[in-house]
Amino acid sequence: MKLSVQKIRRIGFWFAPLLLLACALHADAGSFAEKVNQVQPKMVKLYGAGGLRGLEAYQTGILISPDGHVLTAWSYVLDTEGIRATLHDGRSYDAEVVGVDPWLEIAVLKIPANDLACFPLERAVSGRVGERVLAFSNLFGVATGSEPVSVQRGVISAVTNLAARRGVFQTEYEGPVYVLDAMTNNPGAAGGGLTNIDGNLLGLLGKELKNRQDNTWLNFALPVEAIHESVAAMIAGRPQVPPQNRSLSVREPVDLTKLGLSLVPNVVDATPPFIDAVVPGSPAAAAGFVPDDLVLFVDDVLVQSIVDLQRVCSRIEGGGTLRVLVRRGEGLEKLELETEIPETDLDAPEGTLR
């Protein structure tokens, strides 16, 4: 027994310096101010649509490239031409939507600036349960002008799937999340950054999620590894090809009317592409379209207006399968539209629509 004690003591001696080191690092009563100062220049405050009660017109974003790519949450705040991004030092830019991932509910914006401090996503780290974290966000819009965003501290309580609570939270996302013990997901915090105490990026603060059953609020962040691929695709993919080049190669573009879809009248510049009517028995009906669906994506391309939709369709060769994402009520529907135009439908008189 004495021997074993000695052995164990020896193990203890091996562990002691490690333990000492770990304790010294973690129990350090010192300030996080320096780490915070390193993170602040990588955060942006975003101002966009909203402003009504309960719909704050601001949120947060993370700079992910030196050229001004901003990762944020996809929300109504971005539903405007005039998104404004303000850096920690008060510099302010117009931001453009580069891409949107409706399933992850994230978006990538771009601001016209260079040489920015940023969090390259490939260098992000993963968090563990019990790890201390810092949350950076434009909560309540309190940081106005050149004020840097707010910082809060907390601990990762769980790493779990949101899908486990499907139906409870109003979100399309069902992947893994960091659940936090601190009140990090306040109004305006969506799109904020979650870092470890060394200031390395762990994740993106999600939007406010209220539990419908017990009215509690979930404080969570999307791990970078869950969104990294999508973000990279948004940044790299979909080069803006001039329309004329594309149209040259399209012999028979997709014609939605002939496929049995009619849209609401295009009354203003940016009329949203709502479905007005679906011809019974048409390919559109077969795909499952119903009136009042709002077309969001066609073959993974974001469409924001009827004009947009028509332009996108004009560049697609008919005959294949079109992947269309629509918003129906509160949810999203993935539909597949066969664009082969049936012979019989060509004779269908306009009057029989509906």
Added chain:
Amino acid sequence: MNASRISLSVFQVGGDTDRQRMKNPLQVLFFCFALCAVTEIAAEVPPAVLEAEDARIEAVRKASASTLAVFGPEGGGGGSGVVISPDGYALTNFHVSQPLGNALKCGMNDGVLYDAVIVGIDPTGDVALIKLFGRDDFPAAELGDSDQVRTGDWAFVIGNPFLLATDFKPTVSYGLISGVHRYQYPAGTLLEYADCLQTDAAINPGNSGGPLFDATGALIGINGRGSFEKRGRVNVGVGYAISINQIKKFLSYLRSGRIADHATLGALVSSDADGRVVVSDILESSDAYRRGLRIDDEVVQFAGRPVRSVNNFKNILGTLPRLWQVPLEYRRNGETTPVRVRLAGVHGAGELAERLKNRSAKKDRRQPHATPPPKGKMPPIVKAHFEAKEGYANYYFNRLEQDRIAEAFAPYREDLSDTGSWQLEGDFVAEGQRGPFRIELGDRLGVANLPNYQGRADFGGSLFEHLDPPGSGGLLVALHLWQRLLQRGVAEFGGLQYVGQVPSAETGTRMDLLQGFYGGVEVRFFFDPSDGRLVRMEMFAEEDVDPCEIRFDDYRRVAGHFLPYQIEVRHGDQEYGILQIAQMATTGAAQP
């Protein structure tokens, strides 16, 4: 702390099993392992950790001792507070003290309930100063420097959330500083939190008025607000504290027993297309206008701080009390001009008091259940320290400060009879020219013979009619009031009241300011708190005009009188001249 406690309990488990002599050798081995591993861990807690733990415990202990649970006279209502001086001056929120009335009860960490009285209030800044009775050795919080606080620093909040502490032992919550120099737009009509601190340490209803400490236990703010909105009135990790540096600027104003008012520049600023902070509107009656500030001028510096944004400007202005004179730098056509501007009050005379009177529970969002102050009988000790007066929270304390200044000033007016005429002779220096002067100050008449002016002023009627000599702003009248102060003293001058301490233009050191109205003019006397000397005076013949400013220097004791032998006179942006006194004769009333 946790590590040691946990290891202790495992030790006990190990001890028990040893005694029971467990049969299964594996079990014995396991417990031995547990025992030894724990022994190692307990022995090897790094000293740095233990030191940090001790430092935190000490900081919390020290800080808890100065924290108050603030209640109404009958023990109802309440919030938190903190003692800042051994003689019992303590800070809380105005929105805590307001519904409780003028007599308060304060519970401390020692379990004792003390009587307290309201001293002064700052309704705009949401601060109230109260004074506790019963001890002269109250544990006082150490005042920190909130400008040194950085985002990411540890901080802790102590107070009485949800009025939990029935034995007055306060609750401690730990957190981070989430933001500094925050500007919080006015809630309702009055409250404005400028340059405040934001923390994620839990601040709940009842924490209002309580202290925010830095990691060392130094007081850096008074908690008063949180962002709650749709989450209900509980902590969401977003609380705000009034910075202690703002309160330091107002402390003397609060000690004056008054309803303290914040400063206004008399100008509005906005940011232009290039992000510069420019004047968008300015009152022509403001001192800033008289100093040359105009619309479209860029404000570069204000009160010694660079102005980078409109918020920045509001943060600086929002922490300044009325009647302060501060440096301002503006840029026009690439040229920068430094000036000093006098700051007026945000509210007109008596307006603040009136607004407080008219405030109803309906109007004030912060106090949905505000009740009129209780009418119960004041405890004798509170009653002896309370004096109601229009425009004041408690005039007793203004009298106290007046007496303090009068006492310190007494040596300078020793043996001066309370009437009679004075003769001043010497050299007058102006614009590099030197020439002899003689001034005679009688009870009803002043006669001046200066190189560039000969004339007189009648002190019998309205003083504002006599602005002689021209360009001085009313030197004769100002000297008359100076003579009156020396002859009669602070108490007998008539209508002098204590304002607070303001920084001097030259060194920034604080001067005690007495303000009064006499014969239709306004006069301000500035005293050096260290020796009671009169260092400066200003005489305003009219509102919204530049005063006659006098600086008193070169105090000498001659023939038993301790008087200044150099008198510098300024008016507006111009120096009028310097009176270098060679001889001063003070004649009593008995002599002609």
